[in-house]
Amino acid sequence: MSSHIKEKGYFQKRKLRKNMVHLFLLPAAVLYGVFQLYPLISAALNSFYSFNGFDRDQFIGLKNFIVLFTEEPYKGTFFNAFKHNWIYFFVTVFTQLVISLFLALIIHSKIKGKEIFKSIFFLPKLLSVIVIGFLFSLVLNPTRGALNNLLEAIGLEELTRPWLGSMDTALFSVIFVDSWASIGFSMLIFLAGLQAIESEIFEAAKIDGANWFTVLRKITIPMLGPSLLVMSVLVFIGSFETFEYVYAMQGSSGGPYYSTDVLTTFFYRLAFGTTDGGQSIGLGSAIAVILFIIIGLATTLMLLIFRRKDFER
Amino acid sequence: MKAKWYVQTLKYLVLALFTFIFGYPIFLMIFSSFKSNMEIFTSPLSLPSSFSFENYAEVWEVVDFSSYIWNSIIVSAASVFIVLFVSSMAGYYLARYNFKWNSFILLFFMIGLMLPMRLAVIPLYMMMMKLGLLDSLFSLIFVYVAGGIPFAVFLFYGFFRTVPRALEDSARLDGCNDFQIYYKIVLPLMKPAISIVAIVNLLNVWNDFFYPLIFIRTDALKTIPLGMLTLFGEFDTQWNLLFAGLTISSLPMLIAFIFASRQFMDGLTEGAVK
Numbered sequence: 053m054s055s056h057i058k059e060k061g062y063f064q065k066r067k068l069r070k071n072m073v074h075l076f077l078l079p080a081a082v083l084y085g086v087f088q089l090y091p092l093i094s095a096a097l098n099s100f101y102s103f104n105g106f107d108r109d110q111f112i113g114l115k116n117f118i119v120l121f122t123e124e125p126y127k128g129t130f131f132n133a134f135k136h137n138w139i140y141f142f143v144t145v146f147t148q149l150v151i152s153l154f155l156a157l158i159i160h161s162k163i164k165g166k167e168i169f170k171s172i173f174f175l176p177k178l179l180s181v182i183v184i185g186f187l188f189s190l191v192l193n194p195t196r197g198a199l200n201n202l203l204e205a206i207g208l209e210e211l212t213r214p215w216l217g218s219m220d221t222a223l224f225s226v227i228f229v230d231s232w233a234s235i236g237f238s239m240l241i242f243l244a245g246l247q248a249i250e251s252e253i254f255e256a257a258k259i260d261g262a263n264w265f266t267v268l269r270k271i272t273i274p275m276l277g278p279s280l281l282v283m284s285v286l287v288f289i290g291s292f293e294t295f296e297y298v299y300a301m302q303g304s305s306g307g308p309y310y311s312t313d314v315l316t317t318f319f320y321r322l323a324f325g326t327t328d329g330g331q332s333i334g335l336g337s338a339i340a341v342i343l344f345i346i347i348g349l350a351t352t353l354m355l356l357i358f359r360r361k362d363f364e365r
Numbered sequence: 366m367k368a369k370w371y372v373q374t375l376k377y378l379v380l381a382l383f384t385f386i387f388g389y390p391i392f393l394m395i396f397s398s399f400k401s402n403m404e405i406f407t408s409p410l411s412l413p414s415s416f417s418f419e420n421y422a423e424v425w426e427v428v429d430f431s432s433y434i435w436n437s438i439i440v441s442a443a444s445v446f447i448v449l450f451v452s453s454m455a456g457y458y459l460a461r462y463n464f465k466w467n468s469f470i471l472l473f474f475m476i477g478l479m480l481p482m483r484l485a486v487i488p489l490y491m492m493m494m495k496l497g498l499l500d501s502l503f504s505l506i507f508v509y510v511a512g513g514i515p516f517a518v519f520l521f522y523g524f525f526r527t528v529p530r531a532l533e534d535s536a537r538l539d540g541c542n543d544f545q546i547y548y549k550i551v552l553p554l555m556k557p558a559i560s561i562v563a564i565v566n567l568l569n570v571w572n573d574f575f576y577p578l579i580f581i582r583t584d585a586l587k588t589i590p591l592g593m594l595t596l597f598g599e600f601d602t603q604w605n606l607l608f609a610g611l612t613i614s615s616l617p618m619l620i621a622f623i624f625a626s627r628q629f630m631d632g633l634t635e636g637a638v639k
Binding site for chain 1: 383386394406447452478518543547575597630
């Protein structure tokens with residue numbers, strides 16, 4: 053091929069070489085376009101159709117959304133799951149922002165063995181979410197589980213309960229397992245943020261007689277603004293995308309009695325779990341669109357805030 | 366200024382408490398995998414009375430663990446390698462050539478960063494069905510590659526922009542073509558970006574459960590996380606086997622972490638912040 057090109061004129065060769073450059077972009081663009089962007093757009097369009105099996109049947113406008121919001125049993129299930137996603141978000145914000153920041157501050161201060169503590173706290177992040185889910189389904193087992201056994205061993209029998217089996221504690225247990233797995237990683241992000249703050253600022257504040265809490269409130273938290281923002285948005289996205297922990301510990305119907313059901317498990321049941329004449333695929337797609345909008349808005353908001361920060365500098 | 370002794374003590378107490386909270390479940394998983402089912406039941410919290418690998422041998426027998434591991438390795442290796450290759454080229458293209466449509470292309474990749482891909486799983490399922498890829502490892506590889514590309518392209522794009530152009534210009538004068546410049550001159554400077562992309566994708570792919578759950582039916586084609594579902598479905602009372610299975614599936618990443626803990630922690634942190 054190269055000898056064939058050499059026979060041609062210099063400019064033609066240049067032009068060919070220039071066009072060859074687009075080959076750099078092509079594989080990534082095609083793979084991503086075909087296996088991600090197209091399915092995303094198709095998923096959004098599906099929400100406006102009725103279905104026959106897995107095939108589009110008729111364009112029905114917003115009917116899927118109307119059914120989802122007004123007709124039982126879909127309406128009740130949807131809002132029940134939606135509520136759980138919000139609870140998930142609010143509890144995880146506390147665990148991931150407050151506990152992680154607290155741990156990051158301790159590790160950032162003058163202590164020995166920083167690296168060891170960091171590594172141990174990070175360990176859960178290495179495990180598969182499904183492995184963590186299954187592991188804790190054993191740990192939280194009412195009779196044989198380690199948690200209840202541990203509580204008995206230290207004389208706190210009255211605290212033992214069927215953590216995953218009771219409607220009062222099931223959702224919180226799932227959220228705490230999720231937090232257990234994610235706190236170490238959030239802590240690392242805060243540590244990276246803390247390390248970026250120049251130590252002179254803290255020295256100056258100390259010389260001015262500021263106490264620990266004032267430094268935290270007036271310097272550390274404002275300076276950590278970007279990390280806090282990233283974490284909040286990641287937690288928000290995670291809370292609406294969550295699936296595996298619920299699936300592993302409570303099954304695809306979010307047991308007991310739907311007390312841990314979230315939008316993704318409802319979506320999964322509609323898309324792959326039930327057969328009710330094809331309506332469920334359209335309804336599942338409507339849930340996907342609602343989640344696209346919720347998550348897309350959160351991400352856009354974060355990007356916009358970052359833009360503004362860049363301009364201010 | 367010296368920190369007060371009781372403040373220091375309190376800090377270590379808190380750290381010890383959290384070391385227990387984070388470390389104990391993993392520790393429990395590993396040491397329970399050496400116990401018999403009876404021993405787990407009678408003394409759940411203590412160390413195993415003897416270290417026997419019986420559970421491992423048995424779990425290897427009752428489920429097709431060697432296939433699960435093999436499938437996980439193939440899917441992870443192929444996905445990570447392809448993501449690295451195609452995304453680094455695309456990032457290079459976007460950083461180095463000033464075509465008019467570059468900002469449009471960045472936006473095109475941005476959409477994938479912003480929207481949760483797993484919600485597009487119904488069209489993906491239909492597509493795989495039509496392509497005849499359902500219930501094959503290719504379906505997983507394609508999905509993981511496509512899912513990994515947007516993040517990797519942006520990361521490489523950011524890194525390539527920091528490389529001075531003078532280097533490439535002199536290589537061009539020496540007669541290198543565009544691909545040789547990318548491959549021989551610029552890519553070797555990209556080691557930090559490559560390790561971030563590789564680690565982020567490796568962890569995602571190796572640990573993913575969602576796509577195998579949807580795409581894979583044949584037992585011999587399951588990856589480790591989906592294999593765990595089989596194990597938990599069939600042997601839910603034999604906790605010795607369950608703990609052994611959980612330990613086997615976690616061990617590869619835990620061992621990798623021992624050898625490259627810095628790279629794992631830095632890679633994931635930078636991956637999230639960038």
